[in-house]
Amino acid sequence: MKELRQCPQRTVSSSGSSLSSQWISLILAFRVFHILRLFNIYWDMNAVTKDTPAPPGVGLVQKTLQILDLFQMDAPTWSQGEIAEATGMPKSTVSRLVKFLADRGFLTLLAERNRYSLGPAAIDLGRRASALFDIRGLCRPVLEQLSFETRETVILTSVVGAGGAVRCVDQIESTREGLRVFEQIGSIFPLHAGAAPRAVLVLLDEAERDRYLSRQLAPITDRTLVDPVALRQNIALAEKTGYVVSYGETYEGVTGIGAAFSWSNGCPAGSLAIAIPTPRATPDVVKRSGELLKAACLRVNALLSADSAASQPKDGSQ
Numbered sequence: 001m002k003e004l005r006q007c008p009q010r011t012v013s014s015s016g017s018s019l020s021s022q023w024i025s026l027i028l029a030f031r032v033f034h035i036l037r038l039f040n041i042y043w044d045m046n047a048v049t050k051d052t053p054a055p056p057g058v059g060l061v062q063k064t065l066q067i068l069d070l071f072q073m074d075a076p077t078w079s080q081g082e083i084a085e086a087t088g089m090p091k092s093t094v095s096r097l098v099k100f101l102a103d104r105g106f107l108t109l110l111a112e113r114n115r116y117s118l119g120p121a122a123i124d125l126g127r128r129a130s131a132l133f134d135i136r137g138l139c140r141p142v143l144e145q146l147s148f149e150t151r152e153t154v155i156l157t158s159v160v161g162a163g164g165a166v167r168c169v170d171q172i173e174s175t176r177e178g179l180r181v182f183e184q185i186g187s188i189f190p191l192h193a194g195a196a197p198r199a200v201l202v203l204l205d206e207a208e209r210d211r212y213l214s215r216q217l218a219p220i221t222d223r224t225l226v227d228p229v230a231l232r233q234n235i236a237l238a239e240k241t242g243y244v245v246s247y248g249e250t251y252e253g254v255t256g257i258g259a260a261f262s263w264s265n266g267c268p269a270g271s272l273a274i275a276i277p278t279p280r281a282t283p284d285v286v287k288r289s290g291e292l293l294k295a296a297c298l299r300v301n302a303l304l305s306a307d308s309a310a311s312q313p314k315d316g317s318q
Contacts, residue, residue, distance in 0.1 A: 063089060064097050068106070068118075077115040135270065136170045138303055142272070142296050147172040149292055150274055153181040157189075157196045158270035163204075164212065165190050166197045166271060179277035181254050192231055193220045195246040195256030196273035201231075202238045203260045203268035209235070223248040243290035247278065255281035259293035261300040269304060272296050 066087045070078055078086075084094045098116060101107040105121030139156050146154040153174045157166035168187045174180040191201040191212060201209060217226040225231050225246075238244040243259040250256070258273035274289045 060097075063087070063093065064101070067094070067097055067101070071118050077110060077113070077117045079115050083116075139272075139300055140170065142299050142303075143170060143172055146272065146274065146292060146296050147175070150289060151175045152280075152289070153183065153275045155183050155196055155273040155275060156270065157200075157273070159200060159268055160188055163191075163200075163208075163268070166200055168196075169270075176280075179279070181251070181275035181277060183275065189220070189250060190217070192217050192226065193224050194250040194273075195244040195258030196271045197258075198231075198234065198246065199238070199244045199258035199260035199271040199273070200268045202235050202244060203262055203266075220250050221248055221252055223252075225249060241290060242294045245286055245290070251275075253278050255286065257286055257289040257293060259290070259297045261297040261304065264305045269300075272300070 066089075067083055070083060070086055080091065080094050080098055083089075083098065084091045087094070089097075098107060102109055102116065102119070105119045105124075107116045107122075108119035109116055135158050136156065143154050143156055151174060154172050155168055156170040158169050159165075160167045165188050168183050168185055168189075171183050171185065173182060189197045191197045191204075201212065204212065213228045213231060217228075217231075219226050225234060234244070243257055246256045246258075248254060255276045255278045256273055257276070258271050260268050260271040263269050272293050274293065276285065276289070
């Protein structure tokens, strides 16, 4: 079990006390940064540095966050020279900050390549952040409003792992008489199968979507779309309407309508869906449900935005 440790005092001139407090603030800032990055809630640190006046004493924090922000999925390793070039910082500053991060486990030196990647302290912090984030609690009022407006079963999903599937993390069952749809909390569905998963597929950028559709896709029912051409046509329609409609793709006799919500950087975070017994799913009902879902996802987007990151608490999907 790791714990938060205060950075040791440095023996410097009369400014030593101020410098030590900056390092302590820096450690705390790393915690906040990695919680945000775990859920893709991050920003352009160059823009922040340039456009936002820095309160006294936080310039060191901003510079360090700029360095950490360079480590992306498509750029997982950096040399000190590359960091200096990308951030515009002096090499001496980069050297000091990188050493500080590496000493505390936030960066790891890949010795044979003289390059750095995110380290075990960042991974450990991410796991703890995962245990503290409650997307169900965050979205519950939105789910309840959808339930009230439709009286049908409403479902919340979150993206699983590397993003090739979604997991059902919450639902509110239909209050209507007769046929009702139930979903098993914890069920995982691939992105091509059904309205809730495919809504997430719609939000992927074109390259990610192409990679997913190049796989061998397995059906869940006889009506599950697995042909890439048919899936692309369905996705194109969803891009126009703002929601996905599926018919019996995960359960026979059930029509699904789904829309996705995203993190502040546009990456999909999950989806909301309404599951309706097909006899009740008239064209008017489907259209109204889709419009309600679009509005609901906009509300979730606002909740997940970087502006409200400080208030985000436990993720049932991790």
